[in-house]
Amino acid sequence: PALTDYFDIIRSAQALYTPFTSGVDEGTGEAVSQGDAAQKSDEVRRSFRIVTPEKSVPVDGKGVEIVVFSNSFDANPPQPGQPTNEAIDVGNGDLPGIAGNGNPNGYDKPVRVIKEYPYTFGQLSDEGRAMLQIAHDIAPGADLAFRTGVLSPRDFELGIRDFIGTTNKVLIDDITFTGVSAFGGTNIGMAIQEVLPGGNYYFTSAGNFSNAAYQDVFREAQNADLPAFLPDAGTVAHAFDGVDDIYQRFSVKAGETYFIVLYYAEDFASEDNQLGATNDLDIWVVDDQQRLLVGNNFYNQARDALEYITFKALADGEANFLITSGSGNPGPLPFRYIIYVKNNLDVLEYFDGAPTITGHAMTPEVLAIGAVDFRKADNPQAQPFSSFAGVLPDGSVPSVALSSYDGVNTNVLTIGQNEVGGIPVDGDPFKNFFGTSASVVHVASAFALMESALPSWYGPGNPVDVLQLFKDNAVKVGNEAQLGDGVMDALAAFKNIAAQTGFISGFNIAFTSPEGSVVSADEFELTINGDYFP
Template sequence: MSANFSPFSISNPLLETLNFTLFKVYESYQTYLESDNPAGEFNPNLPLLNMEGNRIEIELIPKWTIEQLVRDLSNYDFTLESSNDRAVIGEISILELPEIAQLETLTLVRPHYNPINNEIGVNDKATTYLENPFVTNTEMDKLGFHLTNLYHRGLENPNHIDEMFPYLDLQEGQVTIELFATENPSELLADLNQFDFSLNSSFGQIITGDISVSELNRLAALDSLHFARPVYQPLADVGSTTSQADVSTNSDVAREVFGVTGEGVTIGVLSDSYNNLGGAANDMATGDLPNEIDVLADLSRGGSDEGRAMLQLVHDIAPDADLSFRTAFGGKTDFAQGILDLAEAGADIIVDDVIYLNEPFFQDGIIAQAVDEVVAQGVSYFSSAGNSGRKSYESEFRNSGEVFDLGRFQLDAHDFDPGEGVDLFQEITIPTGGQVSFSFQWDEPFFSVSGGNGARNDIDIFLLDEDKTNILAGSLDANIGNDPIEIFSFTNDGSFDSNQFHIAIGKTLNSDAPDLMKYVGFGNFSVQEFDTESSTLFGHANATSAEAVGAAFFGDTPAFGTNPPEIESFSAAAGTPILFDTEGNRLPEAEIRQKPEIVAPDGTNTTFFGNDIAADADSDPNFFGTSAAAPHAAAVAGLLKEADPSLNPTEVSNLLKSTAIDMDDPATPEFDTGFDSRTGYGLIQADEALGALENDQQVLAAAESLTLDVDGNGDADALTDGLLIVRYLFDFRGNELIDEVVASDATRNSAEAIEGYLARAESSFLDADGNGEANALTDGIINLRFLFGVQGEELVDGVLGEGATRTSGEEVGEYLEGFL
């Protein structure tokens, strides 16, 4: 009798230690025995299994020692055949498989295959068997792969979990986590009172706090909890002294010629820590920092004081600016709140150098939304572009027709080869001592951003050894209904006898395949095959309102003899598409934002942060990375804001972009004249930007291609675009803003897209009468009349605002003509 062998996901927690194939063999054998008329020999259609009658040859992996496992197996109908220092091989009755699966001394049991090759037929799919050392526990699916393994490893070895999970925020037996409520966050907060849980922050629907590792299993049972994930350690974009950027950006010239020092301007910095190393007082004494810095919140433990180094760079260029600091290392919710806190405390300009690996690629997350919120209030926001260059792979999921068997479950294997061949693995090199992290995502909306249905696919990613058999790192979160993301970290400690490793990707059997999936890698590695060299700029630096800053080594700029300037090889490439709005709706077309906007110098001096280089004559440490470039750009913006405090963020941005030195992306074949996705508009020049401002050159919205065609259908029309402008200025939002006034052929047709566009237009050109404020009853009506074709004095009759600087119909009409 032939058993029906169909793939499925293991759901019985008692059999979690059983290899997927053995579980199915056991179930099929039960069906065979329970049939009314069992006839013939049991045959599960698995030719590589070594079976005879009701017995099967198996391989068992011990949790502790071989001796302990063999002792426990003596209580069963088990025939020992051989053993080594890592496994036991023998024969056992199929009916006893569930019983041995519960042995505390056992980690995993799987078939011992006939020695032909490592592929067998499963539903006509070739199967590759991977040794999976990680714990899966369906009862803890809500907590995801990393917290589940943390809990189990914590029970086994509580004194060493910090070493085993260096990418998590662990302290004295507690772990920092993010929690997502099933419905009401207040209900979840109330339920958390029964745990050893400390609330750190909350933002929107997300709660962040510390909980005892030993209580994670109880946490997973809460009905009010939709899912929880660890707060992954964020990355800062690092790659009596004065920064060389002062010369590279001509800021020294700008201060002398235009008499600006940043006075009256407040610049806020977000990074890891400010004074955990204790050097701030000395920096103030030597003049490398001002005598007073408003520290809203510092990191409670650890930290490299990179924030203080950033403040030094700002102080060098804008020495009289007021400075403030807040840590961004308390999780995404705390970062988002920190942005709002700095703005509330009076920051005119904010700059950060932090990225969280679980910020969405294809959707604006909570940090990006906080950036847009403060920019709409008039705060200029600068963010480091990132230091991963083009260390990114992206592709549709190509189903290879083959299957990965990971012991407890199976996955459809992705084919990395875009041609006619099939290759289940991508080779990468990680040198000895190299540390890497990967954020892997696909084109589904985040539940943590927009609620709703979350991800419809479950996809996993793994790092394997040179032999492609042993999983060394990876992530196996239960994604469906949650967030479409997997994150893992790995260090090559030299014990693998090779620097060659392989990445594999698989999805839940027979599930939908994503049209776009992507990983961004961080750290010291190189891709040896199937390298798509894709974009690595993502998250809040990709927010509409953020000014993303790339990096050029100060020695590779015109002030130091290199013209045109040269981009750092690690400076992030942009082009990551936005596919979903914040409500989780797929956009009609992918939105590719012009990023990075600008480049600023890095590799410059601080008093303590970084390492000295031979390229300069001094012995001061040099601070590399877009982490160093971003504060230089923010400081130049501070000089502009002192020169004209009325400048809004768009005007500041346009001044920096329009006066930058054009640069080239070396990855493209020809020189990239104008904007490109690696160097933006080029290296900023403070003196040129201030000169343009002093000469009263109009800061045109054309730098962003903003026009009166609000819905983007190619035609500025009164009954669509005009009404959208008026409604927006009357504070209509959401569906009320766009209801029945968006053209049928519009390219911007969601409320979010139009709100974002009009927010930029409001701070750029909607102020038709030039009184410094875009008002519905004045500017809104003027714009609407203009689009209806009204000209002359009828255009402005009775609708000019108080303090208007454009007062004639002809003057206003000529102004608006520039935005058709």
């Protein structure tokens, strides 16, 4: 709080809440992502080739760098007397590199670690390493890089800006900062826009917040009986029914913790804006006797247009949300709250769910990716937690671009799960990596495969709109707000623009004349065995 005394040099000071990454608690290596086969990128590597006068090689991502921004890469300490986690992954073939015994498949260029998570306290997930294992499964010839993105929004922005002016990059993140704008642009989004002109792509996980959100425009309640704890002068309340009901009822479960953020469509001082918010919206938890239960609100004018609210339920029960403006009637001001940690919180009235995509994922050029369980690849449907896009109350329309698979195998022991309800997920010893953190890498790595092939097939005047190609050939299922233009089918996209190369596995010879026939003298039938014949 003392920082706010230095108003001449500090515009805004607030707590930095830990950002969310989108994991929910590969044949190259020991653990191979089942999503590779589900989206048919494995068949792309087997059946499409880059042919030059000198050689013919598989399409494998060579010439493209895949860059992952997440929490950490190899920040968890190894077991006593054991090599680093990365070295173990390299030896197993789950990552490229030459540490220890080296990658057994000949991919010897190690992951380029640009900036690791610098701290050692707590239990880190090393989600970035799991994401890169998936990338290596799908595009094993691609160069791989990692940079932590969770230290602060500014540090994340600077990490992205390092790629301005580069080419042939597929950049991926699975990060949601709750303290940046949920309306309009962000500094992170602007940095991404500056990176893309080099022919790069930027993907982000859509998030794991389902449609756990409420949105509206502020409507002052008429003749409302405001609680006594509110300041008298200038305070008005939002009418959830559009007339006079200032309370929105919800229920909670004992022992659960909840985290909710209220955003409204005004400027953020922390986004280098010299003005900040002009209004002061607040969110409160109130009981049926109008007593304050939770209310840790800031004075927002000239600062950021958001409020955090976090609490733990001491018993099963019900209470009410109350949203007020401490600066008088702001008019039809668009706002939304997102329940980032829901834990059995049920909003019981005036609630149909709303978009939960926020921050830089709303940037039009950013490709947000939804999730489908790989076990349902034959009949794809959205994971229920996969975040929703849609129309916001200010008229903007964030979208999901495409979707792919999650719940897949990786060799990172600190994320994922072996069992759900005591039942093995897929019957193998590897933990399964759920969440849009996993699905986003599948889509991005398929793009890397395509980008590695196009220069050979089309030359410098490449006419292929890669995004539209994948969208046109995606499996059209589910709600577009969750799954975008469909679930990735990499094989269908490649077959749309190129011919597969036949693979001959062997021959069978059957003579049509009596026993003792001689090849070249007597008739015989030759059967050619293999795959992908025209």
